[in-house]
Amino acid sequence: MNMPRLYCRYVGISLRGQMQYRLSFVMHATGHFLITALEFLAFAAVFQRFGHINGWTLPQMALFYGIISVAFAATEAVARGFDVFNRLIKAGDFDRVLVRPRPAAFQVLSQEFQLMRIGRFAQGVIVLAWASSRLNIDWSVSSVLLLLAAIAGGICLFAGLFVVQAALCFWTTESIEILNCTTYGGVETAQFPLSIYRPWFRMFFTFVIPLATINYLPIHALLNIDDVLGSTRLIQWLSPLAGVVFLWVCLRFWSFGIRHYTSTGS
Amino acid sequence: MKPYLAIFSSHFRALLQYRAAALAGVGTQLFFGIVRLMIFDAFYRSSTIVQPMTLDEVTTYIWLSQAFLLLTMLNPDAEVSAMIRTGNVAYEMTRPLDLYTLWFTRGFSGRAGPILLRSIPIFVIAGLFLGLRMPASVSAMLIFIVSLCGAFLVASSIVALLTISMLWTISGEGIARMAPAAIFFFSGMVIPLPLFPDWMQGLLALLPMRALIDTPLRIYLGHLTGADAFAAIAHQYFWVVAFITAGRAVLAVGVRKLVVQGG
Numbered sequence A: 001m002n003m004p005r006l007y008c009r010y011v012g013i014s015l016r017g018q019m020q021y022r023l024s025f026v027m028h029a030t031g032h033f034l035i036t037a038l039e040f041l042a043f044a045a046v047f048q049r050f051g052h053i054n055g056w057t058l059p060q061m062a063l064f065y066g067i068i069s070v071a072f073a074a075t076e077a078v079a080r081g082f083d084v085f086n087r088l089i090k091a092g093d094f095d096r097v098l099v100r101p102r103p104a105a106f107q108v109l110s111q112e113f114q115l116m117r118i119g120r121f122a123q124g125v126i127v128l129a130w131a132s133s134r135l136n137i138d139w140s141v142s143s144v145l146l147l148l149a150a151i152a153g154g155i156c157l158f159a160g161l162f163v164v165q166a167a168l169c170f171w172t173t174e175s176i177e178i179l180n181c182t183t184y185g186g187v188e189t190a191q192f193p194l195s196i197y198r199p200w201f202r203m204f205f206t207f208v209i210p211l212a213t214i215n216y217l218p219i220h221a222l223l224n225i226d227d228v229l230g231s232t233r234l235i236q237w238l239s240p241l242a243g244v245v246f247l248w249v250c251l252r253f254w255s256f257g258i259r260h261y262t263s264t265g266s
Numbered sequence B: 001m002k003p004y005l006a007i008f009s010s011h012f013r014a015l016l017q018y019r020a021a022a023l024a025g026v027g028t029q030l031f032f033g034i035v036r037l038m039i040f041d042a043f044y045r046s047s048t049i050v051q052p053m054t055l056d057e058v059t060t061y062i063w064l065s066q067a068f069l070l071l072t073m074l075n076p077d078a079e080v081s082a083m084i085r086t087g088n089v090a091y092e093m094t095r096p097l098d099l100y101t102l103w104f105t106r107g108f109s110g111r112a113g114p115i116l117l118r119s120i121p122i123f124v125i126a127g128l129f130l131g132l133r134m135p136a137s138v139s140a141m142l143i144f145i146v147s148l149c150g151a152f153l154v155a156s157s158i159v160a161l162l163t164i165s166m167l168w169t170i171s172g173e174g175i176a177r178m179a180p181a182a183i184f185f186f187s188g189m190v191i192p193l194p195l196f197p198d199w200m201q202g203l204l205a206l207l208p209m210r211a212l213i214d215t216p217l218r219i220y221l222g223h224l225t226g227a228d229a230f231a232a233i234a235h236q237y238f239w240v241v242a243f244i245t246a247g248r249a250v251l252a253v254g255v256r257k258l259v260v261q262g263g
Helices: A003-019 A022-050 A058-078 A085-090 A094-099 A104-109 A115-134 A141-172 A177-190 A199-208 A216-223 A233-238 A241-258 B002-016 B019-046 B055-067 B078-086 B089-094 B099-129 B138-165 B169-187 B198-206 B214-221 B226-257
Strands: none
Touching: A003 A022, A003 A104, A003 A115, A022 A058, A022 A115, A022 B019, A022 B169, A058 A115, A058 A141, A058 A177, A058 A216, A085 A094, A085 A141, A094 A104, A104 A241, A141 A177, A141 A216, A141 A241, A177 A199, A177 B019, A216 A233, B002 B099, B019 B055, B019 B099, B055 B099, B055 B214, B078 B089, B078 B099, B089 B099, B099 B138, B099 B226, B138 B169, B138 B214, B138 B226, B214 B226
16 A cells, blocks of 8 residues: 555544544544634733834734644644654554564654644634634735645654654664653744744744744735844745755754664563 | 651652752753743833832742742642552542542642742742742741642642542543643733732632632732731631532542443
């Protein structure tokens, strides 16, 4: 069976499994929706008091928030297998993955599709829709494509981070919690324009983990405004590609790590 | 009293063993605190309007809320939930102890150790390098400690109630899923409560969630003094009594309808 078909089969099984506990699924999804929706409302309240943050208004910030929320929720749904990879290693089940005639990364990826993340995803879409209704964006074909590319780039970037986090388990067995700073912390950071942060912090999330390329850069092109940090339109349009490159690098790291794998034997 | 103290100290000591997890937690919370700080710093630099809190106060508020984050992460006790699922809860009921006090103690001791482990390093690091201020005065410090105990009791009584609701597995899980969103938002974890719109303040003051974070923190800052501080602490203990009463009542109903399946 070819890989796309096999993937669909895997996802189908995972979804059917989750639908056995329909009520539990609904409650999880609603919980995710509520927690992120309230978080956004809290920020809206702060905007009401302060008016703007370095010249950025609430609808503009909503655009940042929406893109990162949608991208991260999608990644959590798709790449869940990497997120809980340490369980696979600890139980020794990764040995089974290795003897099957398909790439290990593919099998880990297709292990689970976590549908309940739809709660956060939906919240992100609603925030995006609200932002677009308040902002004067020219939704031409190219700008819609840029938005979708930005979200896709974001999914690649976060997936890359999950892959690195999983790959480190080849050495440590335990998952390294501090890396949550780059995933959950990255989401928290990118909900606001990167230009508001201190230079060292900005540099880290531009050149080490290219978070700026998911929303900060493309949004300048979407809103047709100039970047105070001096990026050009060309860079803004090409920036979502950085996520793809990042994922590729992370997958190289994964292949490197797999060679160091020794089973826990349990 | 003695068996409960024994449960407390064994839980407390067991959780003190998880130093690596606590260390990672401290790192993560420092990171989140720094991000929040930079966001509020930018907000305050963007506007000259006088706000209900100064940036210095917000800074201290953020660090204290990071230090006591676990007071707002309220989930049903994992061990008891597992017992309810497997039926081992029957053993729990045969113990010559009061079931409610037992579960309350579990919740309380499960929280005290990890919070202590995490808050002290955050206090030290944020106090030395990241702008966390000392309490407003000695009396503020003393009242802060009283209200922190109140916050612990509110947290434990909510945990006990959530744990008991697991006796109704399906709807219990629903409540346990929805509660964190409301607790986070209304406690002051997401943003300091004084920064919410003025029309919301009355509601925020009534709800029990502020007792977890906002009340002790504003006493620490010297925002609430004298009669206001007293009223805020009374509000905390009112909710402790309310949650304990509700918990006991719900537990009594739950035990009556409980059917433990053998096997």
